[in-house]
Amino acid sequence: MAQAPENTVVTDNPAQSRYEIHADGDLAGIEDYTTSGDVVSFNHTEIYPAFEGFGLAAILVRQALDDLRARGLKVHPVCPYVVKFLDKHPEYQDLIS
Template sequence: MVPVPGRSRYEIHVGGVPVGRTVYLDRGGQRVFHHTRIEDAFGGRGLAGRLVQGALEDTRASGMRIVPVCPYVGKYLEKHGGTYGDITDPVTPDVLDWLDRRLA
C-alpha cells in the first residue's frame, strides 16, 4: 500500500505498477472513504483487502477517524469486527451531502 496524499488516495502496486486504489476526502478529523477499485486483471488475489487494511492502519496512525461510504470499506470493517470500531464514524446524511458537494 502506497499513500498518495496529494491525490487523496492509497494505491496498491504489483511489479511497481499501480493496480488498485482506495480514494478518500478528509473532512475535519474524518477520512471519508468513498471508492475502492482493483483492476479487473488483478481481482481475486486479496489485493483490495491488503489495500484497505493498509489505508485504515495509516488513517489510525494519522489520528483520523474512518467514515466508510465505500461499500468495500464498509464490508471490510464488518468482517474484521471491532478492529477499527474505536475510530469508525457512521455514514450519515450530513456526510453524504457533504461528499456529494465535494465531488460535484
C-alpha cells in the first residue's frame, strides 16, 4: 500500500481550466472547470489511482472553493463529488450560484 503524501499543494491552472493537486511534488489529481462570468462550474473531480484513499479529493475541492471565495466568484457544482461535498459542508453554501 502506498504511503500517504506528506505535502499537498493545490494550484489553479487556467490554461487547462482546472485546479491541480500535487502530492509530494507529483500531480495527484484535477478539478476540471468551465467559467461563465463570475460563476465557475466544477465539472469533474479526479484523483489518480496511485493517490486514491488519502482524502486528496476533499483537500482539492476545499482549497479550490477557498480560492473562488477569495476571488469573489461563485460555484456551480456539476460533479457529483462536489455536490456531496457541498451538502456536507454548510460553510460553503454561500458560494453556490
